[in-house]
Amino acid sequence: MNDQHLLRYSRQIMLPEVDIAGQQRLMDARVLIIGMGGLGSPVALYLAAAGVGALVISDFDEVDHSNLQRQIAHGEEDVGRLKVDSAREAIHAINPECQVITIPEKLTSDQLMQQVILNDLVIDCSDRFSTRFEINRYCVEMQTPLVSGAAIQFGGQLAVFDSRKPDSPCYRCLYEEGEDEELRCAENGVIAPLVGVIGSMQALEAVKILSGAGETAIGRLMAFDGLNSQWRSMKLSKDPECPVCSGK
Numbered sequence: 001m002n003d004q005h006l007l008r009y010s011r012q013i014m015l016p017e018v019d020i021a022g023q024q025r026l027m028d029a030r031v032l033i034i035g036m037g038g039l040g041s042p043v044a045l046y047l048a049a050a051g052v053g054a055l056v057i058s059d060f061d062e063v064d065h066s067n068l069q070r071q072i073a074h075g076e077e078d079v080g081r082l083k084v085d086s087a088r089e090a091i092h093a094i095n096p097e098c099q100v101i102t103i104p105e106k107l108t109s110d111q112l113m114q115q116v117i118l119n120d121l122v123i124d125c126s127d128r129f130s131t132r133f134e135i136n137r138y139c140v141e142m143q144t145p146l147v148s149g150a151a152i153q154f155g156g157q158l159a160v161f162d163s164r165k166p167d168s169p170c171y172r173c174l175y176e177e178g179e180d181e182e183l184r185c186a187e188n189g190v191i192a193p194l195v196g197v198i199g200s201m202q203a204l205e206a207v208k209i210l211s212g213a214g215e216t217a218i219g220r221l222m223a224f225d226g227l228n229s230q231w232r233s234m235k236l237s238k239d240p241e242c243p244v245c246s247g248k
């Protein structure tokens, strides 16, 4: 770590829970972020600002005018560009030292598994249940921690799963696969700052996992009701019958 790093990250390094060792762990980390929309934007920008060394960002979509209301990594001039290209520029405008690897296509199962192996942490910012279940399967298999977030209308939720811990539940313990109720922003609407709240919480949990600071939200579902300004935290248990994580 050089003098520039000590200055740039001084407000984190002065936190005893982080210190130089924790900051160095952040700088050595490589994180996979799936989705560069409403959640992925604040996650990527905050992780880059906090000093995470490398971000792998995956999204096959292009920026549309209707995205600009909440997807803050993209601007007016980015409409029509790939979201990963626009996000890379936004990341580098904040922190040019952050290495950014872009994946501008829909990941095949093999590619997804490879990426889960290559990264220290996965952050699910996707908006499809089928993708979420697949990400979860590989994270359990490869014992890679997963920070999962979702936001729709005025409500959001967040959960951290860490298969390195034997009693950690997984995403599949929580939700039944195959239920075809895809609640997506495109059809249901979402209030702009909500994705900032949930995405910033995902980034905070990621920074804690990577730096080693504090206790992460493993085994809890944190649900936010933005219309009534209330957080609820529910304990999650590992499902002994879970087809993905039972026996692991």
Ligand SMILES: [Zn+2]
Binding pocket: 169, 170, 171, 172, 173, 174, 238, 239, 242, 243, 244, 245, 246
């Ligand atoms: Zn499970």
